[in-house]
Amino acid sequence: MGVLTGVRNLSRTLRLLVGTSVRVAPWQALLCLGETGGVILGLLQPLYLAWFVAGAVGHDTRQMALAAGAFVAQIGVGRALVWLGMNARFGQLERVGYEFDARIAALTASVPTIDHLDDPHFLDQLQIMREERGSLGLALNTLLNNLNGLAGVVGVVALAATADPRMLLAAVAGIPGVLAGPILARWQGRAEAAAAEPGRLAAHLLQVGTSPAGGGEVRVFGLADPLRGRLADATHAWWKPKVGLAVRESVVNVVVQVIFFGVAGAMLAWLVHDAVSGAVSVASVTLALLLVGRLQGVSGTLRDIIHNVAAMSRTAGRYLWLVDETARIRAAHHGVGTPPDRLSQGLVLEQVGYRYPGHDRPALDGVSLVLPAGSVVALVGENGAGKSTLVNLITGMLRPTSGAVRVDGRDLTGLDPGSWRSRLAGAFQDHQRWELTLGQSVGIGDLPKRDDEEAIRRALHEGAAEAVLTSVPRGLHTQLGVSWPDGVDLSGGQWQRLAIARGMMRRQPLVRVLDEPTAALDAATEHQLFDQYARAASGGRQAGTITILVTHRFSTVAAADQVVVLDHGRVVEHGTHAELISRGGHYSDLYELQARGYR
Numbered sequence: 029m030g031v032l033t034g035v036r037n038l039s040r041t042l043r044l045l046v047g048t049s050v051r052v053a054p055w056q057a058l059l060c061l062g063e064t065g066g067v068i069l070g071l072l073q074p075l076y077l078a079w080f081v082a083g084a085v086g087h088d089t090r091q092m093a094l095a096a097g098a099f100v101a102q103i104g105v106g107r108a109l110v111w112l113g114m115n116a117r118f119g120q121l122e123r124v125g126y127e128f129d130a131r132i133a134a135l136t137a138s139v140p141t142i143d144h145l146d147d148p149h150f151l152d153q154l155q156i157m158r159e160e161r162g163s164l165g166l167a168l169n170t171l172l173n174n175l176n177g178l179a180g181v182v183g184v185v186a187l188a189a190t191a192d193p194r195m196l197l198a199a200v201a202g203i204p205g206v207l208a209g210p211i212l213a214r215w216q217g218r219a220e221a222a223a224a225e226p227g228r229l230a231a232h233l234l235q236v237g238t239s240p241a242g243g244g245e246v247r248v249f250g251l252a253d254p255l256r257g258r259l260a261d262a263t264h265a266w267w268k269p270k271v272g273l274a275v276r277e278s279v280v281n282v283v284v285q286v287i288f289f290g291v292a293g294a295m296l297a298w299l300v301h302d303a304v305s306g307a308v309s310v311a312s313v314t315l316a317l318l319l320v321g322r323l324q325g326v327s328g329t330l331r332d333i334i335h336n337v338a339a340m341s342r343t344a345g346r347y348l349w350l351v352d353e354t355a356r357i358r359a360a361h362h363g364v365g366t367p368p369d370r371l372s373q374g375l376v377l378e379q380v381g382y383r384y385p386g387h388d389r390p391a392l393d394g395v396s397l398v399l400p401a402g403s404v405v406a407l408v409g410e411n412g413a414g415k416s417t418l419v420n421l422i423t424g425m426l427r428p429t430s431g432a433v434r435v436d437g438r439d440l441t442g443l444d445p446g447s448w449r450s451r452l453a454g455a456f457q458d459h460q461r462w463e464l465t466l467g468q469s470v471g472i473g474d475l476p477k478r479d480d481e482e483a484i485r486r487a488l489h490e491g492a493a494e495a496v497l498t499s500v501p502r503g504l505h506t507q508l509g510v511s512w513p514d515g516v517d518l519s520g521g522q523w524q525r526l527a528i529a530r531g532m533m534r535r536q537p538l539v540r541v542l543d544e545p546t547a548a549l550d551a552a553t554e555h556q557l558f559d560q561y562a563r564a565a566s567g568g569r570q571a572g573t574i575t576i577l578v579t580h581r582f583s584t585v586a587a588a589d590q591v592v593v594l595d596h597g598r599v600v601e602h603g604t605h606a607e608l609i610s611r612g613g614h615y616s617d618l619y620e621l622q623a624r625g626y627r
């Protein structure tokens with residue numbers, strides 16, 4: 029990373045953290061600076077003491093009284109400022125942390141498609157962000173610490189220059205300590221890496237030797253001596269780099285201290301010499317003496333600041349990466365068209381292909397299909413045939429890597445993804461268990477109607493989920509999920525039926541997808557449910573709704589208008605159940621095979 033990029037990233041990080049803090053709670057953000065004010069006031073302590081000493085030497089009681097008064101006032105005001113700042117900081121860290129968590133959730137939800145969820149790099153970054161929840165709040169904390177540290181460093185150096193410019197040389201003598209920071213960090217990293225494997229081996233050998241199973245084998249096979257030998261080797265290999273590091277760290281620190289105190293001592297001796305000859309005031313020498321300890325801390329503070337800035341930039345950088353990446357994905361989906369109110373022709377797939385990122389083989393290849401408006405289409409095929417991928421292309425969750433999906437003749441990519449999705453309904457194999465009231469958990473399938481009991485009851489009926497309603501104690505108002513007060517848990521099948529009912533909430537979607545929502549049920553129940561959906565779908569014919577039923581069970585889809593058989597990402601047959609059976613092809617063979625399994 030070049031210096032320019034580093035500076036640009038740091039400036040973006042600072043703008044992000046400060047901007048967010050100010051936007052979230054402007055007054056609190058301002059109060060956070062109270063601590064810095066307290067630090068700056070604290071820096072003046074040696075100045076008052078020097079005045080006091082100078083007053084004492086000159087028998088000036090007024091100066092002594094003023095210096096003592098200022099000293100005490102500074103302590104009081106400084107502590108009050110620090111207290112105010114710290115209180116404001118704690119609240120602000122939480123606010124900023126929550127704000128960033130909410131923004132991360134909103135950013136990931138704003139991505140119109142799901143192909144990025146197959147990108148390992150995207151997933152890694154998201155995983156780190158999930159694990160580091162609230163870390164951006166802590167980054168603000170780091171920023172404030174750095175600000176306080178920096179105020180201290182600048183103040184001490186400025187005071188030292190005030191005492192006598194020669195004291196700046198003592199400050200410069202601290203630079204080797206700053207430079208040693210990155211070198212020590214590198215050594216530390218190397219030592220940790222070198223110790224990691226032998227450390228794991230030592231822990232493993234220790235566990236083997238002391239576990240009941242391992243202990244038995246060790247005795248039976250006479251492994252005690254070799255095990256002890258290997259443990260000793262592993263332990264030696266583990267601590268050797270650590271001891272080496274400790275020795276080198278000590279040497280570096282001693283050298284750094286010798287340089288600093290050598291230069292600072294020489295400067296002080298020079299100052300004292302000048303004070304004796306009257307060329308320098310006693311106040312200046314006192315101030316210089318009082319500052320030596322603080323000057324020595326400057327290099328350590330700068331080292332911490334450099335280290336913290338790097339960590340802060342990394343954390344903020346991940347968030348900024350997410351901002352850029354989601355913006356890039358959104359920009360790639362530039363469709364703005366509105367979908368039709370109702371389908372008149374239907375969906376046409378033209379030579380549609382899809383290849384998952386990083387995969388050589390396409391999951392779908394050259395799929396051409398006509399799904400007429402108002403029809404019920406069953407997608408069948410064995411595991412991995414490409415059914416869910418096809419559904420994701422139709423719902424716009426994925427974009428074809430070749431070919432096109434047309435909606436009443438218009439390319440789906442030209443439609444606004446959000447508008448298109450608002451005209452879909454569905455139930456999926458990996459559905460969410462919404463721990464709301466039972467009514468809400470179904471009602472959210474059509475947000476404007478989430479409290480419409482009549483609509484919810486109808487959806488429960490069409491989703492064959494009425495039995496779930498009668499099995500719970502407070503009907504639609506029953507809280508789901510045992511972690512909530514009076515919450516009840518449901519069986520896997522009951523959750524599934526609620527998911528299906530949710531998919532029935534939207535009355536006249538353009539496309540309704542039922543993607544193996546019944547996979548966990550037995551074949552006979554699935555058959556019965558699919559028949560029921562097909563009957564419910566006939567209500568949508570007038571509205572042009574296309575109902576897509578997905579299953580890998582061939583026996584359950586006889587009621588569909590069209591059965592599409594997928595195999596290895598290609599359409600191998602399509603037609604009505606009767607046509608496919610009479611054709612005696614792939615469908616007929618597999619139908620017979622599966623039917624035999626159920627006899």
Ligand SMILES: Nc1ncnc2c1ncn2[C@@H]1O[C@H](COP(=O)(O)OP(=O)(O)OP(=O)(O)O)[C@@H](O)[C@H]1O
Nearest residue numbers: 146384391409410411412413414415416417418580
């Ligand atoms: N997220 C993914 N990343 C990479 N490859 C995937 C992904 N999802 C599916 N595939 C691959 O694409 C092919 C089609 O998978 P798809 O899930 O569409 O099949 P399916 O017919 O729905 O299978 P099932 O009946 O098991 O749900 C398979 O080879 C699968 O391994």
